[in-house]
Amino acid sequence: MMESNHIIELRNITKSFPDKVVLDDVSLSVKKGEFLTILGPSGCGKTTLLRLLAGFNSATEGEILIGGEVMTGVPPHLRPVNTVFQRYALFPNYNVYDNIAFGLKLQKVDKREIEQRVKRALKMVGMTDYEHRDVQSLSGGQQQRVAIARAIVNRPQVLLLDEPLAALDLKMRKDMQMELKEMHRTLGITFVYVTHDQEEALTLSDTIVVMNEGKIQQIGSPTDIYNEPCNAFVADFIGESNILNATMVRDRLVRFMDKEFECIDEGFGENVPVDVVIRPEDVYIIRNAEAAMFHGVVRSCIFKGVHYEMFVDTPDGYEIQIQDYNCFEPGQEVGMLIKPADIHVMAKERTENHVEGTMVDATHVEILGEQFECQEVADIESGAAVDVAFDFSAVELTDDPDDGVSWGTIRFILYKGDRYHLTVRTDEGESIYVDTHDVWEDLDEVGIKIAPSALRVVRRAEK
C-alpha cells in the first residue's frame, strides 16, 4: 500500500481559514531518518504545515499519514511526534527535571527509567547538573536546550521543530545548528524543521522544501536547490543571484543582455523565452576589458569579510552583482566572464498575464473585479466569458490606489538586472505580474491601470 521508508505522507493538503488559503494542495513525502527543512518567507504556510503534522490544526482537505497511519481526527497527544516550539513553551511551574520528565510520567514509565532517560537527554543537550534549576532562571539558549531535551526524551518517530533558533543570537544559533545536526545523527529519528533562514536550511538539511504563498516551489537537496533553482522565486530566496530575462536560442546557446552565451542546458526548444540565474560568485571580473565576454563600469564595491561585493553597470543598462576576492574601485572599467556551467537556465513560469473576465460591452471588459477599457471587440457579445492576456510591461502602477482602475498589494519583488518583476495581488485574490523600472516596496498598495490597446481579449473556450 505505501512504501515503508516514508514516515510522513502529505496527500493534497489544503488548509483554508475564512479569509485566506494558507496551504494550497500540498503533497510531500518524508523519508524515515531524514532531516527535512521547510523553508519560506513569513506567511508562506510553513508553520501551518507543521501544526497540521503536530495535530494542533486540522486540514481542510487532504490527508496526513504518519508511520503509515492516517492522522485525520487523531488528537495531538496520540500522535507519534513531539514538537520543539519557537518560544520554548517550558512549563514555568516545573523545574528542568520535571519539564523533561513530563511526557514520560504521563506514559507511566518506571521511575528509575525516567531518571536515567532524563539524565541522558540532559547530557545530550549539554545541560547536565541543571536538573533542579527553575526554568525561568535559564537563558534563552538553555531554555531551548531543555525544550529539545523534553521532546527527544520521549523517543518520538518524528521531531518537529518550529524555528527553534529564531530567538537566539547569531553565535548561539551557529553552535546550536551544529549540535542539532549531531543530535540528528545520534538519534536517527526524522527531523522536520521549519525556518525562514536559507543559510540555516542549507547547513542542516538533507532535503529542503521551499514554499511560497501556500505552495511548494521546489523539493531537493541543498546543493540542488542552490545550484539548480527551478524558478525565479527559489533562485532569489536562496542565496544572492542575478536573475535575467533571456531567450534560449537553441540547445546550449542562450541569449541575454543582447549577447549570446554558451551554456550546458538543453531541451528548452528554440527561441524560447527563459530566465537565467547567475550566482554573484560565478561572474569572473578582470581588468582587461578586451578579452572579456562583456564589460561594464563598477558602480560600488563593499568589503564583506571574505570577499568584496560589487555592482557593475553594463552599457545596455543591466546591473550585475559580483562577488570577488579582489577589489575593483568604483568608476573602473572592467571585463566579465561567465563559464557555461555557471549559467543556470530556468523555464519561465509565465511570459504574460492571463486573467479570466466577462465582456461588458464592445469596448469594456470586466477583469480583476473592475471594468477596464479595451479595444473594440466586435464578435463577442456582452456577458460572455472571456480570457484576457496582457504583457507584464503593459501594466502601469500608480501610487494612489484610487487613481487606478483596480488596485492591489505588491507581494513579491524580483530584480531582473534591468527591471523589476513584481507580483501584485488584487483584493479579489488574483495575482498579476508587472515589469517596471520604478522602485516599489513590498506590501505597497498600488493602483492598476492597463493601456486599452494592450488587452488581448478572446472568447473563453467551452470546456
Next chain:
Amino acid sequence: MRNLVKFFSRRRSWSLPYVLFMAVFIVVPLVLIMLYAFQSKDGGFSLENFERFVNQPEAANTFIYSIGIALITTIICLVLGYPAAYILSRLKPSTATLVVMLFILPMWINVLVRTLATVALFDFLSLPLGEGALIFGMVYNFLPFMIYPIYNVLQKMDHSLIEAAEDLGATPRQVFTRVVFPLSMPGIVSGIMMVFMPTISTFAIAELLTMNNIKLFGTTIQENINNGMWHYGAALSLIMLIIIGITSLFTDSSEEGANEGGLL
C-alpha cells in the same frame, strides 16, 4: 516666601495631603483601636477585654461561626467561579469582554441595594430567609471577586504551554490538572483573599438576609460599638484584624506573585 516656593516645588511635598489622609483615617484609628482594646472602662491598661472574649463563649462562638460561613462562601465561590473563569478565558476576546462586563456590572450598584433586592426576591419566591439566604447573598455579592482574578490569569496564559502539554501526550484532563490548574494558582489565591477577608467582617448582608436572626462577627462588633462598649468592640476588631492579617500572610507565602491576578 522663598521658603514657601521651595517647599511647594519639591516633589516630596506633594505627597503631604496623602500622608495626612493616611495618618488621620488609617493610622490614628488603628492606634485608637489598639489603645481602647487594652484599656479597661476606667482608662487603665488591662487585658480584661480579651479575657472576656475568651471566657464568654457568645462572642467566640460567633467568631468561629463567621469564619465557617466565610469558608463556605469562599469554597462555593471557587467552585462556581473557576469554571466560569475558565469558560470566559476560552471565549473570543470580544465576547469575553462583554460577558466579563456583565459579571462586573452589578458591582456598580451599592451592596445594600443589591442585598435588599435579594430579600425582595426571596420574599417573591416565598423562600425562607436564614442561613441559606445568607450564604446565597454572600456568594452573589462576592462571586465576581473570585471570577475576575482567575479569568485574568487564565486569559494571559501562553497558549503554547497547553499545546506543548498535548504534544507531550497529555489528555485534555491531564492538560488541565498538570498545567492549566497549577498555573492558575496565583489567580485562585487572589480570588480567595478577595472573597474570604471581606466576608469575615460583613454584617449588613447578614442582618438583612436573616432578619437579624443570625449574628456574624461583624454584627457583634457593630452592636458593641453602637451600645457604647468601645473597649470591648475595639478588642474584637483587633482580634479580627489579626486573623485576617494571618490569612493574608499565609496566602502570600504560599504563592509568590499572588498579586499578579489581583483585581485591584
